[in-house]
Amino acid sequence: MKHLAAYLLLTLGGNSNPSSKDIKKVLSSVGIEADNERLESLLSSLQGKDINELIAEGASKLASVPSGGGGVAVSSGAPAASSGAAAAEAKAEEKAEEKEESDEVCVLFCLLGG
Incomplete structure (x- = not known):
């Protein structure tokens, strides 16, 4: 998800075709190391799209x-x-x-x- 998030941030910033280097720069700016294998997989999946x-x-x-969720019932009568x-x-x-x-x-x- 981090690679996709960086890719989307770059496209929102005007870079219509972010490179591996661009994504790594964004991730490193917030202290995250890119996973080269996942990054290349993402870029190949998005290439030309x-x-x-x-x-x-x-x-x-x-x-x-x-997306309906089951709620959890909590009884207020029992001690916390x-x-x-x-x-x-x-x-x-x-x-x-x-x-x-x-x-x-x-x-x-x-x-x-x-």
Whole structure:
């Protein structure tokens, strides 16, 4: 995602065809080291494609992805320090992180025309 984010920032800044060097410069400016293999894979996937068309295509695909979430019920009657409540909270947090990772993969997949 970091490589794609840098690519998108560069295109928003007016660079319609960011190079590997451009992306590495953006990432290094915020203390992130680029993964050469992933970067080259991204650039080869995007080569010759218009990013605005890919985003529009991806947005239409995302519209069909179910995004309803199951809420977690929390009882206010139990003490906050109980191990059951702490376990439920940890599990809910873990599910939220998994959903976030899944959403990132879906966005990337859709942007790349998958």
